[in-house]
Amino acid sequence: MIELRDVTKDYRLGETTVQALRGVTLHIKEGDFVSVCGPSGSGKSTLLNLLGCLDMPTSGMVLLMEKDVADFRDSELSRLRNNTIGFIFQSFNLIPVLTSFENVEYPLLISKTGKKERKQMVARMLDEVGLSKFAKHKPDQLSGGQRQRVAIARALVTNPRVVLADEPTANLDSATGHEILELMKKMNEDHRTTFIFSTHDAKIRGYASDVYTISDGRIVQ
Amino acid sequence: MNTLILAIKNIFKNRRRTVITFLAITSGMTGLIVFGGYMEFTFMGLRESTIRTQLGHVQVAKKGYFEKGLANPGKYLIRESESVERVLARMPEVKLVTSRLTFSGLISTGERTLSCKGFGINVAEESAGDMNTFETVVDGQQLDESTGPGDGVVGVELMKALGAKVGDYLTLLTTTIDGTMNALEFKVVGVAETGSKEYDSVFVKLPLPFVKRLVNCNAVEKFMVLLNDTDDLGKATKRINGLLATDLQGMEYRTWSELADFYLKVERLYRGIFDIIIFIVGVIVLFSIANTITMSVFERTREIGTLRAIGTTRLGTMRLFLTEGILIGIIGGIIGVVVGIMVAYAINFSGGIYVPPPPGQNRGYLAMVLIVPQVILYAFASIVGVSALSSLYPSFKASRLKIVEALHHI
Incomplete structure (x- = not known):
């Protein structure tokens, strides 16, 4: 369902140009639980950004459900990210002024889901991540693990086809990290949602069904 | 609705910054309301004094008088004055109708002679209808029922220049309607000041019959109509327009605002x-709000990246920050209106602001601050407009941030 064809990505860093990706081709199938591994600076984040339509490749093609994302306008990409792709971030990135409930609700507000349906979906999602009791808490009243659970609920509430998680466990202790991966795996199985997560932690990658190792902007295995 | 709630939450997240922004807006609004109210008070004072000492609300005269009458008043005299006066006085809005007959000539103590401008008034009507509210008698008395047919009131500066005092007899010298010279003596019963130095150094006020005798003609130049309330002017002129076709044929009128050149210039x-x-x-509010929104955008760059990543459009992002800026303007503006009105009341309660004599005047006065809804609305609308304007650019910048860069912003 997601395909990269000979994708390169260059960044300008001051005077120099950094080649973050140097010709990546890969194909991720529906329902996969994929891990992208590699040391920091290897191009994992860049790869995930391209998969999530947050950025455009310098050359090559990104195909999402057989469609070239380069053909989409910015507003169409926004809609695509809203209802087809879910994001989980390393530092959780919850909206600090909103409660857990409101954070999870936010993507549904963008997609203008009806109020009654919206409330039901959010409540069900919070229940699935085990945070029903924390619905009225703001992010700064939650632990790191809880925040990441809220983020997972937010990523999945729109019932997306794919969830992208960039180093989802890097800011968590290893026990909590394993819990988060367990939760993601469970979601992958329950919802048949494709998961792609990046990590540099060898212990975590064991959860994945497919592992791509990336080094110096190339997939090495 | 959802944008609005999020904007409110964000505004009150950084309380200190928001409060400082509100303070800037509030002090600005208070300044505008107090100055605007003071300005309106000045207008009102000047308007009423112009109307009551010099013009009346409406003046009625023979057609052509207002254009050419000054050079040749004899040509436009109203001889059927009593019937015209009766017609005007019948209108319900009218408080008082009086007439004027003016002359210019010389005034003399016998030793010293100066030029003057004299006018005759209907003593009985005007003293009953407070036409002289804004003319203060500084020595002696005003013309009223107790004064005689040969008594007059003279401007304070003119009296000084003549070296005369109350009780003195002065001689007036002028040409009559038919061009011969005439002189009459009158007794000074009062010295008055209007606040305008120029006017105080020329005016002589006399009973109308005395002036009629002086210029040897039984007519008046114009009628001055004083209304119960300046706000009735529209109704009154409508009625006079109707009368011009019937009872007031051959006449025309001017409202005070058409005659009060000085007042209009001041306004x-x-x-x-x-x-x-x-x-x-x-400009101050503009920078203040622009700073607040720019800081907010900068601090929340990663949040903007997140919002964009989960599907907020560029327009939605812009709308969020624009809403914050406008809300700050509206809330600050409302606080400003409340504080401004309170300050205005406090100033009025403490007795007003002392204003020294304006140029050409010899009396200072205590200014009050009028609470005028139009002024407050004007100030409020300006501030809200400015707040929208000042958040436009930072909001636009926020909507154009590159998502990937925004997400990695620390």
């Missing part, structure tokens, strides 16, 4: 100054 000047002050306050 225009003040309104110009007020706009400049609004502009200055606007």
Whole structure:
């Protein structure tokens, strides 16, 4: 369902140009639980950004459900990210002024889901991540693990086809990290949602069904 | 609705910054309301004094008088004055109708002679209808029922120049309607001041019959109509328009505003100054809100990246920050209106602001601050407009951030 064809990505860093990706081709199938591994600076984040339509490749093609994302306008990409792709971030990135409930609700507000349906979906999602009791808490009243659970609920509430998680466990202790991966795996199985997560932690990658190792902007295995 | 709630939450997240922004807006608004109210008070005072000492609300005269009458008043005299007066006095809005017959000539103590402008008034009507409210008698008394047919009131500066005092007999010298010289003596019963130095150094006020005798003609130049309330002017002129076709044929009228050149110039000047002050306050508010929103965008760059990643459009992002800026303007503006009105009341309660004599005047006065809804609305609308304007650019910048860069912003 997601395909990269000979994708390169260059960044300008001051005077120099950094080649973050140097010709990546890969194909991720529906329902996969994929891990992208590699040391920091290897191009994992860049790869995930391209998969999530947050950025455009310098050359090559990104195909999402057989469609070239380069053909989409910015507003169409926004809609695509809203209802087809879910994001989980390393530092959780919850909206600090909103409660857990409101954070999870936010993507549904963008997609203008009806109020009654919206409330039901959010409540069900919070229940699935085990945070029903924390619905009225703001992010700064939650632990790191809880925040990441809220983020997972937010990523999945729109019932997306794919969830992208960039180093989802890097800011968590290893026990909590394993819990988060367990939760993601469970979601992958329950919802048949494709998961792609990046990590540099060898212990975590064991959860994945497919592992791509990336080094110096190339997939090495 | 959802944007609005999020904007409110964000505004009150950084309380200190928001409060400082509110303070800037509130002090600006208070300044505008107090100055605007003071300005309106000045207009009102000047308007009423112009109407009551010099013009009346409406003046009625023979057709052509207002254009050419000054050079040749004899040609436009109203001889059927009693019937015209009766018609005007019947209108329900009218408080008082009086007539004027003016002359210019010389005034003399016998030793010293100066030029003067004299006018005859209907003593009984005018003293009953407070036509002289704004003319203060500084020595002696005003013309009223107790004064005689040969008594007059003279401007304070003119009296000084003549070296005369109350009780003296002065001689007036002028040409009559038919061009011969005539002189009459009158007794000074009062010295008065209007606040205008120029006017105080020429005017002589006398009973109408005395002036009629002096210029040897039994007519008047014009009628001055004083209304119960300046706000009734529209109704009154409508009625007079109707009368011009019937009872007042061959006559025309002017409203006070068409005659009060000085007042209109002062009003225009003040309104110009007020706009400049609004502009200055606007610039301060502009920078204040622009700073707040820019800081907010900068601090929340990663949040913007997140919002964009989960599907917020560029327009939605822009709308969020724009809403915050406008809300700050609206809330600050409302606080400003409340505080401004309170300050205005406090000033009025403490007795007003002492204003030294304006140029050409010899009396200072205590200014009050009028609470005028139009002024407050004007100031409020300007501030809200400015707040929208000042958050436009930072909001636009926020909507154009590159998502990937925004997400990695620390």
